[in-house]
Amino acid sequence: MTEPLIKIVDLHARYGSSHVLHGVHLDVGKGEIATIVGRNGAGKSTTLRAIMGILRSRTGSIRIAGQETIAAPSEHIAWLGVGYVPEERGIFASLSVADNLLLPPIVAAGGMSIEEIHALFPNLRERGRSPGTKLSGGEQQMLAIARVLRTGASLLLLDEPTEGLAPAIVQRIRLAIDAMKARGQTVLLVEQNLRFAVKVADRHYVMENGRIVDVMDRAEVATKMERLQRHLGV
Amino acid sequence: MSPDQLFGQLLVGLINGSFYALLALGLSIIFGLLGIVNIAQGAFYMAGAYFSWLMLQTLGVNYWAALVLSPLMVALLGVVLEKFIVFRVYGPDHMPGLLLTLGLLLIIQGVFVYIFGAVARPYPTPDALRGGWDLSFVFLPKYRVWTVAVSILVCFATWFFIEKTSLGRTLRAANENPVLTRAFGVNVPALMTFGFGFGVALAGFAGVLAAPLYTVSPLMGVDLIITVFAVVVVGGLGSILGAVVTSLSLGVVEGFTKVFYPQASHMVIFVIMILVLLVRPAGLFGTEK
Amino acid sequence: MATIETAGIKRANGGRPLIKPALWTIGFAALLIMPFFVYPAFLVKMLCFCLFACAYNLLASTTGLLSFGHAAFFGSAAFTAGYAVKAWGVPFEVAVLVGTATGFFLGLVLGFIAVRRQGLYFAMITLALAQLVYFLAFQLPFTHADDGLSGIPRGYLLGMVDLNNNYAMYYTTLVICVIGFAITFRIIHSPFGSILRAIRDNQPRAISLGYSVDKYKIMVFALSAAMSGTAGALKAIALRLATVYDLHWATSGDVLVMTLLGGSQTLLGPVVGAVIVTSLHDYLAESGLPISVVIGTTFVLCILLFRNGIVGELKQRLKL
Numbered sequence: 026m027t028e029p030l031i032k033i034v035d036l037h038a039r040y041g042s043s044h045v046l047h048g049v050h051l052d053v054g055k056g057e058i059a060t061i062v063g064r065n066g067a068g069k070s071t072t073l074r075a076i077m078g079i080l081r082s083r084t085g086s087i088r089i090a091g092q093e094t095i096a097a098p099s100e101h102i103a104w105l106g107v108g109y110v111p112e113e114r115g116i117f118a119s120l121s122v123a124d125n126l127l128l129p130p131i132v133a134a135g136g137m138s139i140e141e142i143h144a145l146f147p148n149l150r151e152r153g154r155s156p157g158t159k160l161s162g163g164e165q166q167m168l169a170i171a172r173v174l175r176t177g178a179s180l181l182l183l184d185e186p187t188e189g190l191a192p193a194i195v196q197r198i199r200l201a202i203d204a205m206k207a208r209g210q211t212v213l214l215v216e217q218n219l220r221f222a223v224k225v226a227d228r229h230y231v232m233e234n235g236r237i238v239d240v241m242d243r244a245e246v247a248t249k250m251e252r253l254q255r256h257l258g259v
Numbered sequence: 260m261s262p263d264q265l266f267g268q269l270l271v272g273l274i275n276g277s278f279y280a281l282l283a284l285g286l287s288i289i290f291g292l293l294g295i296v297n298i299a300q301g302a303f304y305m306a307g308a309y310f311s312w313l314m315l316q317t318l319g320v321n322y323w324a325a326l327v328l329s330p331l332m333v334a335l336l337g338v339v340l341e342k343f344i345v346f347r348v349y350g351p352d353h354m355p356g357l358l359l360t361l362g363l364l365l366i367i368q369g370v371f372v373y374i375f376g377a378v379a380r381p382y383p384t385p386d387a388l389r390g391g392w393d394l395s396f397v398f399l400p401k402y403r404v405w406t407v408a409v410s411i412l413v414c415f416a417t418w419f420f421i422e423k424t425s426l427g428r429t430l431r432a433a434n435e436n437p438v439l440t441r442a443f444g445v446n447v448p449a450l451m452t453f454g455f456g457f458g459v460a461l462a463g464f465a466g467v468l469a470a471p472l473y474t475v476s477p478l479m480g481v482d483l484i485i486t487v488f489a490v491v492v493v494g495g496l497g498s499i500l501g502a503v504v505t506s507l508s509l510g511v512v513e514g515f516t517k518v519f520y521p522q523a524s525h526m527v528i529f530v531i532m533i534l535v536l537l538v539r540p541a542g543l544f545g546t547e548k
Numbered sequence: 549m550a551t552i553e554t555a556g557i558k559r560a561n562g563g564r565p566l567i568k569p570a571l572w573t574i575g576f577a578a579l580l581i582m583p584f585f586v587y588p589a590f591l592v593k594m595l596c597f598c599l600f601a602c603a604y605n606l607l608a609s610t611t612g613l614l615s616f617g618h619a620a621f622f623g624s625a626a627f628t629a630g631y632a633v634k635a636w637g638v639p640f641e642v643a644v645l646v647g648t649a650t651g652f653f654l655g656l657v658l659g660f661i662a663v664r665r666q667g668l669y670f671a672m673i674t675l676a677l678a679q680l681v682y683f684l685a686f687q688l689p690f691t692h693a694d695d696g697l698s699g700i701p702r703g704y705l706l707g708m709v710d711l712n713n714n715y716a717m718y719y720t721t722l723v724i725c726v727i728g729f730a731i732t733f734r735i736i737h738s739p740f741g742s743i744l745r746a747i748r749d750n751q752p753r754a755i756s757l758g759y760s761v762d763k764y765k766i767m768v769f770a771l772s773a774a775m776s777g778t779a780g781a782l783k784a785i786a787l788r789l790a791t792v793y794d795l796h797w798a799t800s801g802d803v804l805v806m807t808l809l810g811g812s813q814t815l816l817g818p819v820v821g822a823v824i825v826t827s828l829h830d831y832l833a834e835s836g837l838p839i840s841v842v843i844g845t846t847f848v849l850c851i852l853l854f855r856n857g858i859v860g861e862l863k864q865r866l867k868l
Contacts, residue, residue, distance in 0.1 A: 077442050078442070079438055079442055098441070099438070099441040099442045099444075100441050100442075100444050100445060100446050100447070102442075103441075103442060103443055103444030104444050109439075109442045109443075111439065111442075115436060115439045117431070117432050117435050117436060118435065119431045119432070119434065119435050120428060120431060120432060120435075124428050127425065127428070128428060128429065128432050128440075128443065129443035129444065129445075130443065130444050130445065132444055176443070176444075296668050296671075296672070344848070344852070347852055348851065348852075352667075353667055353668045354614060354667060354668065354671070355851055355855075357668060357671060358614075358804075358808065358847075358851050359848060359851045359852070361801065361804075361847070362844045362845070362847040362848035362851060363844070363848065364844070365801070365840040365841070365843060365844025365847065366840065366841050366844035366845055366848065368840055368844075369838035369839065369840025369841035369842075369844060370838065370841055372838060372840065373837075373838040373841065481797070482679075485675055485676060485679045485797060486679075488672040488675055488676055489672075489676040489679075491672070492669060492672050492673060492676065522687050525683045526680050526683045526684065529676050529677065529679060529680040529683075530680070532673070532676055533661055533677070533680075536661060536664060536665070536673065537661065537664075540664050540665055540669075
């Protein structure tokens, strides 16, 4: 079996003196789409931040594309082919929409061209010159996803992409994730929206109090839906 | 008061405004990117003047070469200081940066006084820029017009670089959200070093321009930087365009005051600063709280 | 801030309760006999700066505001007090009061403008305002611009003690400084001081509790300025000279460096800082080494390594 694109072993992380991740084990194979689901405060976003090197107090092992990155700075991790879409979207107010799209450097070949991006997200073409934050929430989310699609990143970290968005936009994001799958990209998705998660993902990691407490494959979800819902308290 | 006097002072006002603009621009860039108010900007201005004087004295390097080489040397000095000292005070609190650069100002100034003495050195006006144009209502010295023109050009070029180029875009992004910019693969620390070097190089460039006008002395930067601080309080540290517009305008106001009420000319910018503070604390173009 | 809060009350060192009072006694005794070992005129100058730094820190420690323009108060008072003695012949005590009052009222005016902003902008504004005062001073006839006001007579203390005697001048200055130090201590430990610290630590909360924060800040600014004025007046009379250098940004820089070098969180810090800086000035002036470089380097090291200043660090290390 080939090594997973990302393999996390016994990841511990801290915010200051607060110990938030208690030994997370997680891996995602090349071309897979995996989600981390769980309640608020379970540590899902924290995990993505730890992978990205934004959260610096980490111990354990995070191997991406065969390289150990537990001590690496964010910029190094990005160049290994990791694209990050933060929960807060992180659209730059001092940059136009077009500039936001062009900001992240191309880290590998095979990224989407501007035309392909505009085909996927038509709104972005029209709004090119507007300041980044003049977009609606949904448009900002699309922009945040679009810009990492351009970079050629092979591992995409998406933090709650559908949060607070109208169904029509959620559908667009679903299409985007399908496009990622079609291109052979690997996706690690944090989601509270269970219905969305089960539609797109091959595997679900359930997180609770900074630990992975359950793993479910797509095939198992239908039968274990009740268990899944109980984890999430819905 | 004759038209000659008036236009003469207008020109001097524009010159002062140009120097304010170059220094304020550097301050803005450094503050935006590094969160540091570089009070040593005056010392880098002085260093720029000294390097060009030194190059002329020892290597016979002329003014035109100095215009390029001197800012580069100042940038190098800035980069070295940033890489070894300045980076240690990065953080949410702006005061340690101001205090550290105050210490650096004392050191740089002291070193230059020690090596060169406090005596002012003259720097010759380049031949091509001697003399002036005699218009009927005013005599325009070539060098002065050149100073204003090239300063405005450099300010415009800086604006263009920051607003319209991809590196400028990356700088603006790093300015706004350095963590996320790093997460995209941008080497933000290197960018910050570059930003510091660029910001002080602007001051160094102003120093070269100033050398033939004001003579070169170790204390030439400090009174200037205090006035620039007042300019920056009026204009706010947020916008590039704001820094330039405010600088030039205040320079002109200062010039005019010299015509009508000479004793107040040194003080008028500070008085304006007080008025602006009472009415609009964030500054005219301020994006700070 | 715990250090200032509990100074003199807490026995942080457990089994060594007498260390602090012992140190204070030794220190005080040293001050009393010092003029017999060190040139009194130099000591007087040093004491003036100790008072100046102490006054500066009154503002800095209670509000967290670092002024870059305190020379305005020091220098203005030097001139008004000096002029009062030289031109109007007022007695010494009155001159010192004149200087103090000059500082106070100038502090009210400058404080009113400056406290609208904090941190960086406050620093820049005070710097610019002091520069304005500096330029104004050049315009006024009685400062004699570059020459300064010289030949200020020392006069008599309370009409009895001849202050031309350096020892008399020293002890008089010492008494005034000790009073100033004691007043600072009282202000810091008063309810007024507590409110200031509350404003410093959480201004929005203080506002929501109904405090007019600006008024408090302006008042402590004026008090700090007043005491800086006292120091300036003393200096002018003791050294018989007031110059525009007393109003210069370098003097503002000096007192800032003194305070931070010694440590802003302690009462003694600024005093120690003042001793170090004035001694350095004196020592280096003779040796020809560049003063700015030495002071600047010390200051940079202080910012990078001892954020609490020398006294602050010592207090932490020795657990006093």
